Amino acid sequence: MNDIIEVQFDLTPPTQEQLRELAADLSDKERHLLLEHGEEAPFCGVFLTEKREGVYTCRLCGLPLFKGGAKFESGTGWPSFTAPFAEEHLRDIRDTSYGMVRTEIVCARCGAHQGHVFPDGPPPAGERFCINSGSLEFTPQGELLPDKLRRGAPEGEPWRS
Numbered sequence: 001m002n003d004i005i006e007v008q009f010d011l012t013p014p015t016q017e018q019l020r021e022l023a024a025d026l027s028d029k030e031r032h033l034l035l036e037h038g039e040e041a042p043f044c045g046v047f048l049t050e051k052r053e054g055v056y057t058c059r060l061c062g063l064p065l066f067k068g069g070a071k072f073e074s075g076t077g078w079p080s081f082t083a084p085f086a087e088e089h090l091r092d093i094r095d096t097s098y099g100m101v102r103t104e105i106v107c108a109r110c111g112a113h114q115g116h117v118f119p120d121g122p123p124p125a126g127e128r129f130c131i132n133s134g135s136l137e138f139t140p141q142g143e144l145l146p147d148k149l150r151r152g153a154p155e156g157e158p159w160r161s
């Protein structure tokens with residue numbers, strides 16, 4: 001849990017104006033997922049079979065949230081990861097909806113809903129980050145990271161893990 005982070009991302013939240021701009025770029029379905037804490041049906045996400053090296057970024061603000069190498073086949077029908085890109089890139093929220101106590105995770109920078117974290121993942125950490133495909137975008141190794149907030153490097157630069 002104390003991974004050394006080689007590159008620092010600017011975690012300053014977007015302004016209300018920037019958030020409005022980013023949200024205007026979403027489909028109705030994406031808006032529901034990201035801003036109204038929606039949940040997509042299992043086995044329909046576009047990243048379920050994605051196995052390349054690269055980085056998964058927040059669909060709304062472009063912050064890297066997971067690395068391709070941390071993705072595993074959980075059999076649940078949602079993309080699942082063993083660890084976040086960096087601890088401080090995700091925020092936990094206690095979710096008591098549907099009569100269950102779960103830990104919801106949101107993007108630490110823009111607050112967009114990502115999914116839930118469960119304590120039944122593979123060792124050593126034993127965590128399973130269960131994420132909506134629609135909350136993420138994928139940048140394959142060597143391609144340019146998104147820079148949705150025009151923050152500059154490392155955003156907008158080629159991604160190498």
Ligand SMILES: [Zn+2]
Pocket residue numbers: 058059060061062063107108109110111112
């Ligand atoms: Zn975000």
